[in-house]
Amino acid sequence: MTCHDAREQLSALIDDALGAEERSAVEAHLATCAECRRELQRLRGTVALLRAIEPVRAPAGFVDRVLGAARPVPWPRRLFRALLLPWPVKLPVEAAAIVLVAVGVVYVFRTTPELQQASRFEATPPVATAPREIAPEPPSPDVNQKAVGTPEAARTQDKDQGPDQQAPEKRAPEKKVAPATRAFTQPGPQTKEAEQRGAKLDDASRDVAKRQKDVRPATPAEPQAAGKLEESRARSSAAPTPEPRADALQAQRPAATPPAVISLVPPDVSGRLAVTDPDAALQSLARLIARLGGVEDRRFVGDEGPIIELTIAREAYPELLRELAGIGRWQVTREAPALPEKVRIVLRITG
Amino acid sequence: MTERTGDDAQLVDRLRRGDPRAFEELVIAHQHRVFGVALRMLGSRAEAEEAAQEVFLRAHRAIADFRGDAKLSTWLYAIASRLCLNRLASSERRLAREGEETLARIPSSHPSPADELERSERDAALHRAIAELSDERRMVVVLRDLEGLSYEEIAAALDLELGTVRSRLHRARLDLKEKLERFLP
Numbered sequence: 001m002t003c004h005d006a007r008e009q010l011s012a013l014i015d016d017a018l019g020a021e022e023r024s025a026v027e028a029h030l031a032t033c034a035e036c037r038r039e040l041q042r043l044r045g046t047v048a049l050l051r052a053i054e055p056v057r058a059p060a061g062f063v064d065r066v067l068g069a070a071r072p073v074p075w076p077r078r079l080f081r082a083l084l085l086p087w088p089v090k091l092p093v094e095a096a097a098i099v100l101v102a103v104g105v106v107y108v109f110r111t112t113p114e115l116q117q118a119s120r121f122e123a124t125p126p127v128a129t130a131p132r133e134i135a136p137e138p139p140s141p142d143v144n145q146k147a148v149g150t151p152e153a154a155r156t157q158d159k160d161q162g163p164d165q166q167a168p169e170k171r172a173p174e175k176k177v178a179p180a181t182r183a184f185t186q187p188g189p190q191t192k193e194a195e196q197r198g199a200k201l202d203d204a205s206r207d208v209a210k211r212q213k214d215v216r217p218a219t220p221a222e223p224q225a226a227g228k229l230e231e232s233r234a235r236s237s238a239a240p241t242p243e244p245r246a247d248a249l250q251a252q253r254p255a256a257t258p259p260a261v262i263s264l265v266p267p268d269v270s271g272r273l274a275v276t277d278p279d280a281a282l283q284s285l286a287r288l289i290a291r292l293g294g295v296e297d298r299r300f301v302g303d304e305g306p307i308i309e310l311t312i313a314r315e316a317y318p319e320l321l322r323e324l325a326g327i328g329r330w331q332v333t334r335e336a337p338a339l340p341e342k343v344r345i346v347l348r349i350t351g
Numbered sequence: 352m353t354e355r356t357g358d359d360a361q362l363v364d365r366l367r368r369g370d371p372r373a374f375e376e377l378v379i380a381h382q383h384r385v386f387g388v389a390l391r392m393l394g395s396r397a398e399a400e401e402a403a404q405e406v407f408l409r410a411h412r413a414i415a416d417f418r419g420d421a422k423l424s425t426w427l428y429a430i431a432s433r434l435c436l437n438r439l440a441s442s443e444r445r446l447a448r449e450g451e452e453t454l455a456r457i458p459s460s461h462p463s464p465a466d467e468l469e470r471s472e473r474d475a476a477l478h479r480a481i482a483e484l485s486d487e488r489r490m491v492v493v494l495r496d497l498e499g500l501s502y503e504e505i506a507a508a509l510d511l512e513l514g515t516v517r518s519r520l521h522r523a524r525l526d527l528k529e530k531l532e533r534f535l536p
Binding site for chain 2: 008010011012015017041042043045046047049050051053055056057058059062063065066067069070
């Protein structure tokens, strides 16, 4: 046996892990080799140093801590730990949570008609933006079908949507008005009106004044437009519900039909009535509505001229169409596939 | 390595039945061994306690996997050594250890009196030498010379051939001998 071979076995010799044959071979070599004996001695010394090391003791309380950790954790805490701790590992979970929330928001948006409607107003053609009495033409038939027809429901919508609903309306005239129609719009006052939408009742009466000013372009010959609208309302008092004076009106209406509410209720029919004399057309219309037993729900000034919202019995609708043809050029922009018993019509008079 | 396998079998039976007292007995009986291996391998007491705790929790969950042909202690050493080597192998850990001799800082369990200055110096050199061993060699030395496992038990715990254990242990001791030359006779 060479020195190298013998030295390879020294550790096993110390540990008494050699077979009998191996052991005697190594011992025979050691008997003749002083250098290997010295090597063995130093190796024994090393092992002795190692074995003299004080055994380590687990820290006090270790058993309790292990038992505590092994106890089943209540599931909410387990979930919390699993999701949030330790954060570097769980970061993907947090990212997934954010994505989930985002998807949820999109889903809710898509499945909530009110929100959809709010966003579609962005794409709506310009409509009058008078704060309270506004009943702009609905943006699309799609929306009309989804929207709710009762004031109660509409009010709920309003509540739910708040500024979201109003904002697009507010922007609509600025954004979407075609150059041709811009000539008829009055951006200044309307924008202000829009800002006041949803404001207090006092603001509402100011709105009326502004709205009445808006009538001017449509009725250039009438300098006292403020009084005029009231007059025209008075003339239409043939309607079953007599229109009260403007002041009283402001006090009553918000309670029954809050401002933006009306704009959300889609009419069954809407269209434009192109006339040469809007003033005369308004008078003719008021008489016509009264004759057909209809109700003029409200009247206000839009971008292009006066807008009348009325309700009429379904049976009287064909007669109305015939008469409208006599007043001006009637162009339907929307008509519900099945008309209800009481047909709600939004009629926009253009010059 | 003092418990008899008969005791092990009984304890394992109770553990498998979900006897909470059995788990406590297991931890009490093996805490110092498991913690010792973790401390010698990882160097920091905090990390060693965390690892040792994890060893017992894993054993608790995996008691069904325990084969009765080995000692419970060998099984626990196997879990502990795997866990420690895995931790040491993680890149984070390797970076942290660069240029650092974590094990050299393990305080001696006895404060050294002034007349034992040499011994203190020797112990420091010894711990440093152990710490400087490669992870694999250190593990074998710790299990053999500090924990007293047989070659067969080490082979079982580390899942190695007996010959590998033997040569690895010898290399480790030669490394240590070179570094501790001045303290040897």
